[in-house]
Amino acid sequence: MSQVDWLSHLLQMITITGRLEVRCAYGAPWRVAWDQSAAHEIPYHVVLKGRAIIEDPETETATELVGGDIVLLPHGSAHVLHDGSGHAPGPTYERQGSAGLTLSENDGQGERLDMLCGRFLIGPPHDRLIRNYLPTNLVVRTMEGHGETDIGSASNHLASFVGLMRSESTGDKVGGYAILNALSSALFMLVLREASESEQAPAGLLALAGHPRLAPAISAMFADPARSWSLPDLAALCSMSRATFMRHFQDTLGRSAIDLLTDIRMSLAANELKKPTMTTEAVAESVGYQSVSSFRRLFADRMGMTPGQWRRLARQGQ
Numbered sequence: 366m367s368q369v370d371w372l373s374h375l376l377q378m379i380t381i382t383g384r385l386e387v388r389c390a391y392g393a394p395w396r397v398a399w400d401q402s403a404a405h406e407i408p409y410h411v412v413l414k415g416r417a418i419i420e421d422p423e424t425e426t427a428t429e430l431v432g433g434d435i436v437l438l439p440h441g442s443a444h445v446l447h448d449g450s451g452h453a454p455g456p457t458y459e460r461q462g463s464a465g466l467t468l469s470e471n472d473g474q475g476e477r478l479d480m481l482c483g484r485f486l487i488g489p490p491h492d493r494l495i496r497n498y499l500p501t502n503l504v505v506r507t508m509e510g511h512g513e514t515d516i517g518s519a520s521n522h523l524a525s526f527v528g529l530m531r532s533e534s535t536g537d538k539v540g541g542y543a544i545l546n547a548l549s550s551a552l553f554m555l556v557l558r559e560a561s562e563s564e565q566a567p568a569g570l571l572a573l574a575g576h577p578r579l580a581p582a583i584s585a586m587f588a589d590p591a592r593s594w595s596l597p598d599l600a601a602l603c604s605m606s607r608a609t610f611m612r613h614f615q616d617t618l619g620r621s622a623i624d625l626l627t628d629i630r631m632s633l634a635a636n637e638l639k640k641p642t643m644t645t646e647a648v649a650e651s652v653g654y655q656s657v658s659s660f661r662r663l664f665a666d667r668m669g670m671t672p673g674q675w676r677r678l679a680r681q682g683q
Contacts, residue, residue, distance in 0.1 A: 383549025393475025
């Protein structure tokens, strides 16, 4: 099984839609701040040209971004972006731009920045799965050499994809806004795949998927979560002893294999509970539980509500 398998199963399990909202065209000095996002929202920024510093006040970290860099904030953290000069920024002005985007500009005369900003929306209750298994900040660099080269000249497939987003955001072509949002949704999947395949995959699910010895276990759990997997079964897939498997898994993911398997099952169960013809007993069995009481207890523990409460909530939402 390949890494693509687990990612495809994950993205079939959760509903992710993308919404591109603002195109920032600034001259230094500039500074913009974003508040903490709602639980089901993941902010993202794509630097098309120029440089930016992103700061996370909570973790007190600062990262430099250059043309071609994409940053996701899976925990929805409050954050600040600025030019790094330390000079006081002037006011920004907003107007309706092309393709349905808001265009934010300033009067700064320094180094230019061109950046797209938006958010990914996660269908509940899967935001919990994303927050628990993805890092606070996720930066993917699409340009080789980390230089100032215009993104349009990149041969990298992800950079070319972002170049297409830039092209759609600058024109007034028919369907531009809808196409931008569709591209935005696909961007989430591409960034996760790129991050999991990088040599320095961030801790959590992406590092686990990129771990050559542990990848068979994660692929198997996503492909067939209802199977009665035991730790020896999963260890055998990875050609490891039970103890070695448990240690590597915990060190890489920060959680146990049983934790991940349970979360996968509960996320699938949440989807099944939306179907009016599925009883709680049938849902429990479909995700690998013969005991309905055990299923109810685990669902309440992971989702913060009983299966019945979630079913009613989901119907109200529909």
